Amino acid sequence: MADIIDEAMEAIALMEGLEVEVIRSRLSGPGCDICEHCGEEIPLARRQLLPSVTTCITCQEIQELRERIGQAGHAGRQWAVDN
Numbered sequence: 001m002a003d004i005i006d007e008a009m010e011a012i013a014l015m016e017g018l019e020v021e022v023i024r025s026r027l028s029g030p031g032c033d034i035c036e037h038c039g040e041e042i043p044l045a046r047r048q049l050l051p052s053v054t055t056c057i058t059c060q061e062i063q064e065l066r067e068r069i070g071q072a073g074h075a076g077r078q079w080a081v082d083n
Contacts, residue, residue, distance in 0.1 A: 031047055031050065031051050031052045032053070032054045033047070035054070035055050035056040036054045036055060037055055037056075037059040037062075037063070038056060038059050040056050042055070042056050043056075043057075
């Protein structure tokens with residue numbers, strides 16, 4: 001029985017490690033001048049503060065709200081903003 005538990009714990013540790021690497025790669029990557037969701041320019045002050053940013057403040061707030069209420073779907077999913 002301990003072997004199964006050890007294998008499960010090892011698998012969990014590997015998955016957590018992969019998740020951390022994905023987050024690190026996202027944070028260390030280059031940011032964008034244009035929001036990947038709405039296409040508006042991301043303000044210079046925001047890009048300077050968060051060099052890897054890919055969304056404007058409004059789209060980031062919408063994304064975080066959707067994640068909080070469980071309607072975000074896949075984390076990397078694109079969505080459209082009505083203009």
